[in-house]
Amino acid sequence: MYLILASLCFFILSIIIINYLLSTFIIVSNKMKQYNVKKHDKYFLLSFFISFSKPLVFILKKIKTKYFINYINKVNSILKTLQYPYTNLNGYSFFVLQFVIMLISILVAVILVGFDIVIIVCVGILFFILPYLKIYEENRKKVSLIIRQLPNLADLLSVMIVSGVDFNNALVKIASILQGTLSSEIKNIISKVSFGIDVKAALNEMAEKYNLEQLNLFVRAVNSSLESGLGISDALNKISEQIKIENASIAEKKAQEAPVKMLIPMTLLILPTIFILLFAPIIISFIRTGSFF
Numbered sequence: 001m002y003l004i005l006a007s008l009c010f011f012i013l014s015i016i017i018i019n020y021l022l023s024t025f026i027i028v029s030n031k032m033k034q035y036n037v038k039k040h041d042k043y044f045l046l047s048f049f050i051s052f053s054k055p056l057v058f059i060l061k062k063i064k065t066k067y068f069i070n071y072i073n074k075v076n077s078i079l080k081t082l083q084y085p086y087t088n089l090n091g092y093s094f095f096v097l098q099f100v101i102m103l104i105s106i107l108v109a110v111i112l113v114g115f116d117i118v119i120i121v122c123v124g125i126l127f128f129i130l131p132y133l134k135i136y137e138e139n140r141k142k143v144s145l146i147i148r149q150l151p152n153l154a155d156l157l158s159v160m161i162v163s164g165v166d167f168n169n170a171l172v173k174i175a176s177i178l179q180g181t182l183s184s185e186i187k188n189i190i191s192k193v194s195f196g197i198d199v200k201a202a203l204n205e206m207a208e209k210y211n212l213e214q215l216n217l218f219v220r221a222v223n224s225s226l227e228s229g230l231g232i233s234d235a236l237n238k239i240s241e242q243i244k245i246e247n248a249s250i251a252e253k254k255a256q257e258a259p260v261k262m263l264i265p266m267t268l269l270i271l272p273t274i275f276i277l278l279f280a281p282i283i284i285s286f287i288r289t290g291s292f293f
Helices: 002-035 044-060 066-079 091-113 117-162 167-177 181-194 199-210 213-228 232-289
Strands: none
Touching: 044 091, 066 091, 066 117, 091 117, 117 167, 117 181, 117 199, 117 213, 117 232, 167 181, 167 199, 181 199, 199 213, 213 232
16 A cells, blocks of 8 residues: 555656656747757756756745855855856855755766765765855956956056046056956946946946955045046055055965965875885884884
């Protein structure tokens, strides 16, 4: 009796899952036809996943746990600083992506090594964390590049404004000079200004996007100078010097922390190897002959 009920429940659940997958595939296929998306597009699977995750995202939004909400907000703040295709995701859909990757890794681990609980748990935790480490590293690289390029941006703006170039045209010229993340952000500001958005509002949006102390300081100084119309070159020079001093202090702090951080790999990797090289011959000699020499 129980076997029949279990089989019936499994059959109904299978029908629901198959129907859900088919309906999701049909929705994605219709979107592909609508936007002429080709099947060999490398982001086709991501589009399928986003459509697939919508019902799960709806369920996750019902969770109001403090730590879960903080994690989702942190992921959202990281994702909005990244480029396509990360911009198509939000914190909830990214959490679903982590969960799916974890399940796939557990399935592969079960196929390869069997039902070893320790290995399964370790693999699941590892592959659940890996996507977050990926976006965290991407965000860290972009933030560090912005902080390094900010003094150059301030110096170039100051030189161009002193030479008679207005602020908007100076941004256009600097966008073609600089490379990397800051250049892309300046181009976004220029694009927003061309659509009628005030340059101060565009700068504030950029500052809110990254929420960096140095960038906020730069934007506040530029906006206050643009509002007053006085001393923008002097303000930019002061901001450039201040950011350079802060960057130098950060580099000095990292240099002082380096010896402490080196203790961990030395303790775990280098010292055991040295002890093995020194004492392994003595131990082998004792096992073979019964004496240490």
